[in-house]
Amino acid sequence: MAEVLDMNSIEVPCRIINGHRSPLMFSPESFDAACKYRAHDSDIVLCTYPKCGTTWVQYMMCNLLHYDDFDGDMSTVKDQCPYLELFGTGNLKPGSFYKIHLPFNSETFNPNARYVFVTRNPRDVAVSYYHFTAIIPPGIPGVPKGAYWFPRYAELFLRGEVWHGCYMKYHRDWLKGLREHGKPENVLILVYEKMKKDPRGELIRIANFLGGRAAELVKDEKVVETILERTSVDSMKESVNKSAASLFKKMNVAVDTPNDSVEFVRKGVVGDHANYFTPEISRMFDEYINSDPGNQEVMELFNV
Numbered sequence: 540m541a542e543v544l545d546m547n548s549i550e551v552p553c554r555i556i557n558g559h560r561s562p563l564m565f566s567p568e569s570f571d572a573a574c575k576y577r578a579h580d581s582d583i584v585l586c587t588y589p590k591c592g593t594t595w596v597q598y599m600m601c602n603l604l605h606y607d608d609f610d611g612d613m614s615t616v617k618d619q620c621p622y623l624e625l626f627g628t629g630n631l632k633p634g635s636f637y638k639i640h641l642p643f644n645s646e647t648f649n650p651n652a653r654y655v656f657v658t659r660n661p662r663d664v665a666v667s668y669y670h671f672t673a674i675i676p677p678g679i680p681g682v683p684k685g686a687y688w689f690p691r692y693a694e695l696f697l698r699g700e701v702w703h704g705c706y707m708k709y710h711r712d713w714l715k716g717l718r719e720h721g722k723p724e725n726v727l728i729l730v731y732e733k734m735k736k737d738p739r740g741e742l743i744r745i746a747n748f749l750g751g752r753a754a755e756l757v758k759d760e761k762v763v764e765t766i767l768e769r770t771s772v773d774s775m776k777e778s779v780n781k782s783a784a785s786l787f788k789k790m791n792v793a794v795d796t797p798n799d800s801v802e803f804v805r806k807g808v809v810g811d812h813a814n815y816f817t818p819e820i821s822r823m824f825d826e827y828i829n830s831d832p833g834n835q836e837v838m839e840l841f842n843v
């Protein structure tokens with residue numbers, strides 16, 4: 540008789556490295572090196588909790604920094620803006636642009652470096668992360684894909700028992716860290732919901748934060764149009780998902796998805812949680828948000 544899967548016993552498989560929950564596919568050496576890497580004065584760090592809009596901002600910034608060479612391929616983007624926990628720090632030189640999903644750490648934080656922090660409503664993050672967790676190997680061994688598992692994932696998400704830990708702790712610590720240790724002129728906070736409302740305005744804000752050639756580029760309306768087109772959901776579904784699949788193959792990671800495509804870019808909308816949240820899940824999220832006054836500061840970011 541087929542074994543019945545108890546959905547309530549399923550965990551997200553993680554490896555604990557330096558106290559952080561790493562996906563199993565990451566090399567412990569790379570992850571550990573990323574945890575210990577202190578930013579140089581001239582670095583630009585894209586720091587986000589996963590699924591907050593990292594890839595979108597990464598693509599906008601790579602366009603602004605490498606406009607003429609930008610080809611939309613994830614292999615190129617990973618060289619222009621490597622993901623430290625996955626690729627390690629071996630190739631970094633001062634003046635690099637890179638992304639991390641690591642928590643705030645005052646020992647590796649450098650107030651002279653520039654930090655771009657991207658955030659998004661935790662309800663939509665949970666849904667997005669649930670989809671991603673289910674498709675990226677080793678995924679959840681033995682768990683078939685399907686929305687019915689979301690209630691369990693939501694519980695694990697609220698407890699912080701998912702890759703990269705607790706959303707709220709991550710946000711509270713980064714916002715406090717940036718406020719107390721950062722220089723305001725070196726910090727840019729972007730909100731996914733605001734980017735959806737006004738991508739042009741936010742692109743120009745990013746360009747002005749970067750300054751130099753990036754700020755010059757966006758004075759040309761044609762360039763702005765081109766970057767907005769290259770970073771639209773539809774263009775990125777094409778460019779990112781297919782090239783991510785070939786990158787995974789190159790890294791010998793078996794991808795369990797149809798059409799050889801890894802859905803880094805899935806729906807790209809605000810409010811998808813309405814399709815997944817039951818009244819019980821909504822109540823759990825409300826309780827979670829109200830459980831700590833520091834969470835309100837985070838939630839206020841989404842009143843856009």
Ligand SMILES: Nc1ncnc2c1ncn2[C@@H]1O[C@H](COP(=O)(O)OS(=O)(=O)O)[C@@H](OP(=O)(O)O)[C@H]1O
Nearest residue numbers: 589590591592593594595667771772804805806807
């Ligand atoms: N161009 C563009 N416009 C709007 N939305 C976009 C775009 N690119 C990516 N996305 C959506 O961002 C979600 C993935 O987040 P991240 O890139 O932060 O994921 S990752 O942690 O770096 O893997 C994921 O959200 P969901 O669609 O809700 O799953 C992506 O679809």
